[in-house]
Amino acid sequence: MVVGESGLGKSTLAGKELTTDTPSTVEIQAISADIEENGFGDFINNEECWSPILENIEARFDAFLDQENRVNRKRIVDTRVHACLYFIAPTGHALKPIDVEFMKKLAGRVNLIPVIAKSDTMTEEELKNFKQRILNDISAHKINIYQPPTYENDDPETIQENKEIVSRIPFAVVGADRDIDVGAGRKIRGRKYPWGIIEVDNEDHCDFVKLRQMLIRTHMEELKEFTNEVLYESYRTKKLAELGAKMAKMEAEMKAVFDAKVAEKEAKLRQVEEELLARHREMKEQLAAKNKAKTAVPAKKGFFK
Numbered sequence: 157m158v159v160g161e162s163g164l165g166k167s168t169l170a171g172k173e174l175t176t177d178t179p180s181t182v183e184i185q186a187i188s189a190d191i192e193e194n195g196f197g198d199f200i201n202n203e204e205c206w207s208p209i210l211e212n213i214e215a216r217f218d219a220f221l222d223q224e225n226r227v228n229r230k231r232i233v234d235t236r237v238h239a240c241l242y243f244i245a246p247t248g249h250a251l252k253p254i255d256v257e258f259m260k261k262l263a264g265r266v267n268l269i270p271v272i273a274k275s276d277t278m279t280e281e282e283l284k285n286f287k288q289r290i291l292n293d294i295s296a297h298k299i300n301i302y303q304p305p306t307y308e309n310d311d312p313e314t315i316q317e318n319k320e321i322v323s324r325i326p327f328a329v330v331g332a333d334r335d336i337d338v339g340a341g342r343k344i345r346g347r348k349y350p351w352g353i354i355e356v357d358n359e360d361h362c363d364f365v366k367l368r369q370m371l372i373r374t375h376m377e378e379l380k381e382f383t384n385e386v387l388y389e390s391y392r393t394k395k396l397a398e399l400g401a402k403m404a405k406m407e408a409e410m411k412a413v414f415d416a417k418v419a420e421k422e423a424k425l426r427q428v429e430e431e432l433l434a435r436h437r438e439m440k441e442q443l444a445a446k447n448k449a450k451t452a453v454p455a456k457k458g459f460f461k
């Protein structure tokens with residue numbers, strides 16, 4: 157998934173560079189999500205603008221969870237987002253409040269990979285400083301961006317390769333608008349300027365090669381594993397806990413209704429019982445009075461005459 161403000165070159169990068177260089181066995185589907193910034197980047201007005209993107213990521217988790225819960229789990233289609241490139245505008249300053257907010261919201265649900273958009277608009281020195289500021293901001297705000305893990309048991313070559321990838325984060329990228337003919341039948345992807353050509357696939361020009369290497373060669377399985385075992389698992393646990401809490405609440409509500417009904421019935425029964433008792437007493441008294449009248453009168457007559 158690619159996310160970022162409008163016009164930062166998301167479609168250019170994801171549409172061409174990432175998909176055309178993919179090995180034929182792997183299919184990468186790019187989802188583009190735009191951040192609409194209103195006014196002057198006043199993020200009070202943008203408070204909830206991350207929500208459709210988060211919803212999209214979570215809806216994909218839900219779809220996966222549904223399939224896992226089915227009886228027939230043979231053909232599970234995994235449409236979860238395994239990597240999210242977050243495009244940072246090449247301002248040269250620092251992360252904007254909206255970037256911080258956005259990245260914080262997404263980091264717990266997706267492998268977040270920060271990239272500096274249109275890095276051809278900055279000098280090498282500016283870029284170096286900008287990267288450091290972004291990293292400082294990321295650590296100050298405790299944003300959990302994707303960290304390629306290092307394994308001590310890996311061979312030195314892999315460890316070195318890994319180090320080089322990590323050292324490029326946040327990746328400075330350039331999107332090519334066209335293929336440039338550089339003569340001798342050689343065509344390169346890049347951008348042409350009066351002062352020269354920026355090559356997308358040249359590691360000295362930008363970090364695109366390293367980013368692509370990480371995404372589809374060295375860390376694809378890692379990214380998928382982290383999504384499944386950490387990000388999805390934590391979402392699933394939260395979802396199930398919520399479901400459990402909902403069930404417990406429903407159960408408590410049902411019990412309350414049941415108890416109230418029982419109490420009501422009991423009160424009614426007590427009332428009926430009291431009425432019956434009262435009636436019974438009344439009838440007994442009436443009967444006793446009748447009997448008294450029957451026996452007392454003749455006896456009186458017989459004895460005192």
Ligand SMILES: Nc1nc2c(ncn2[C@@H]2O[C@H](COP(=O)(O)OP(=O)(O)OP(=O)(O)O)[C@@H](O)[C@H]2O)c(=O)[nH]1
Pocket residue numbers: 160161162163164165166167168169190273274275276277329330331332333347
């Ligand atoms: N200088 C420079 N321009 C770029 C780069 N990538 C893209 N552009 C140009 O920036 C403009 C916007 O690029 P898009 O790829 O359409 O940007 P987007 O992020 O998809 O924009 P929305 O779809 O509106 O969100 C186009 O004119 C591109 O040619 C880059 O790396 N450097």
Ligand SMILES: [Mg+2]
Pocket residue numbers: 166167168188
């Ligand atoms: Mg676009």
